[in-house]
Amino acid sequence: MLINCVAYHQGQKLGDIAIDAIPEHLAKPDCLVWVALQDPTPDEISHFGHLFALHPLAVEDALHGHQRPKLEEYGDTLFLVMKTLEPDGEDGIHVGEVDLFVGRNFLLSIRNQTRKGFQDVRARCEREPHLLAHGSGFVLYALMDAVVDRYLSVIHRLEDELDRIEGRLFLKGSSARRNIAALYALKRKLISVHHAAAPLHEATARLYGGRVPPPCHQLPEYFRDVDDHLSRILHTVESQRDLLATAIQVNIAMISLDESSISKKLAAYAALFAVPTMIAGIYGMNFDHMPELRAPLGYPLSLLSMVLLDVLLWRRFRRAGWL
Numbered sequence: 001m002l003i004n005c006v007a008y009h010q011g012q013k014l015g016d017i018a019i020d021a022i023p024e025h026l027a028k029p030d031c032l033v034w035v036a037l038q039d040p041t042p043d044e045i046s047h048f049g050h051l052f053a054l055h056p057l058a059v060e061d062a063l064h065g066h067q068r069p070k071l072e073e074y075g076d077t078l079f080l081v082m083k084t085l086e087p088d089g090e091d092g093i094h095v096g097e098v099d100l101f102v103g104r105n106f107l108l109s110i111r112n113q114t115r116k117g118f119q120d121v122r123a124r125c126e127r128e129p130h131l132l133a134h135g136s137g138f139v140l141y142a143l144m145d146a147v148v149d150r151y152l153s154v155i156h157r158l159e160d161e162l163d164r165i166e167g168r169l170f171l172k173g174s175s176a177r178r179n180i181a182a183l184y185a186l187k188r189k190l191i192s193v194h195h196a197a198a199p200l201h202e203a204t205a206r207l208y209g210g211r212v213p214p215p216c217h218q219l220p221e222y223f224r225d226v227d228d229h230l231s232r233i234l235h236t237v238e239s240q241r242d243l244l245a246t247a248i249q250v251n252i253a254m255i256s257l258d259e260s261s262i263s264k265k266l267a268a269y270a271a272l273f274a275v276p277t278m279i280a281g282i283y284g285m286n287f288d289h290m291p292e293l294r295a296p297l298g299y300p301l302s303l304l305s306m307v308l309l310d311v312l313l314w315r316r317f318r319r320a321g322w323l
Contacts, residue, residue, distance in 0.1 A: 002044070003036040003117065011129030022051050026105055032135050033106045036118065040110060048108055054101055055079070062099045065112050069196060071203035076214050078102040080140070080203065082147050083196035084114045085154045093154060093189050095196070098147065100140060102215050107136040109143065121146045137215040141222040144204070148229045151197055155236050158189055162243060169251055176255045183248050190244065194237050201230040268317040275313065276306040 007014040007025045009032075017025060017033070025031050037044060042063050049059040055074035061067050067081040080100040088094035096114030100107065109118070121142045125131070131138045165182050204227040207213065208220035216223060279302055283290070295301075317323040 001038050001040060003038050003111075004122065005033070005035045006122075008032040008034065008132060011131070011133030013126055019047075019051070022106075026052075030133075031105055032132070032139075034109075034122070034136075034139060035106070036109045036111070036122075038111045038117070039113070045110065052077075052101060052103060052106055052108055054108075058101065062101075062110055065097060065099075067097065067099070069199035069203065071206055073213055076104055078140070078213050078215060080144075082144065082200055084111075084116075084147055085151055085193060085196055086115055087154065087157060093192055095192060098143070100143060102136045102140050104215060105135060107139045116150075118143060118146060134218050135215065137217070137219045138222070140215065141219055141226065144200075144223075144226050145229075148197075148200075148226055148233070151193060151233050152229070154189075154193060155233060155240075158186060158193070158240060159236075161186055162240060162247070166243075166247055169247065169254060176251060179251050180248070183244060183251065187241070187244055190237055190240055194234070197230055197233045197237070201227065201234060204230060264322040268313075268322040271313055271317075272310050275309045279306055279309075 002019070005017055005019060005022070007017045007021075009028070010030045014025075014031075022033055022035070025033050035048065037048070040048075045059060045062050048054075049056075049062075054077065058072065058074055058077070058079040061079070061081070069083055070081050072079045078100070080102065082098045082100070084096040084098055086094045086096065094113075094115060097112045098114065099110040099112070101110075111117070121139075125139055125142050128138075161182075165179060165186065168179055168182075204223055207216045207223035208227065212220060283298075283302060314323065
């Protein structure tokens with residue numbers, strides 16, 4: 001589906017144009033054509049690929065979708081794949097994809113399975129015509145910056161989620177199985193963020209250092225800023241993964257402590273029952289030569305000794321924290 005097809009001249013918006021008018025505007029000097037598609041059909045992708053003379057291999061990747069984030073050069077045209085991350089419900093993450101074709105005087109963006117559009121990016125570019133005059137390179141930067149900013153918002157949500165889980169670890173009556181399941185789910189979300197940010201970090205490094213592709217020649221400091229944000233995101237992800245591993249170990253330790261406490265209680269109660277059982281067993285043997293069997297106070301004394309010994313053991317276990 002076509003979202004926008006707009007032409008700009010030296011950073012100033014000329015207006016929306018028809019698809020058939022794209023070749024005419026591409027032929028004009030200092031003119032930029034920015035086309036945005038959302039969940040397009042294969043025929044639409046092939047048609048725009050023909051209009052912009054895109055490389056068949058890049059068009060094939062866009063047709064198939066589900067690509068790993070990457071940056072490829074085909075002559076003077078760049079093909080960039082980015083993963084979009086958006087909050088999904090209470091704690092979920094929705095993963096989408098954005099494919100960008102960047103030429104000297106055009107930019108074609110293809111959104112797949114993304115919920116939030118880039119209207120704010122277009123508005124930002126139009127508010128800064130002096131930067132938009134640099135051409136497609138600035139639009140590429142603005143789109144990358146918007147995607148990376150959404151990574152940051154997801155990271156902040158995951159940090160809050162980890163804080164909530166850590167707070168539950170030491171609550172009395174908290175379910176250990178529930179905590180382990182929540183920690184494992186959080187680990188999978190962090191892996192999703194890492195899979196989106198790490199390859200993009202590698203690709204961004206090629207846009208400001210060494211041999212810079214033609215559309216990005218005049219904006220190296222802007223792409224360096226995006227790369228810095230990605231570095232911070234990856235550092236945060238690694239820190240979160242370390243904290244997550246620690247939280248899992250703490251949860252396992254809490255489970256071991258609970259099991260040890262239960263074992264101590266069972267052992268203490270077993271000892272309390274063992275004393276009366278031992279005394280009753282001794283005097284239940286019925287040997288002939290047991291003087292206590294004939295004593296008038298034998299029965300009450302045996303009961304009293306059972307009670308006294310159990311009271312002493314109970315107090316001892318209470319002091320030791322077993323009961």
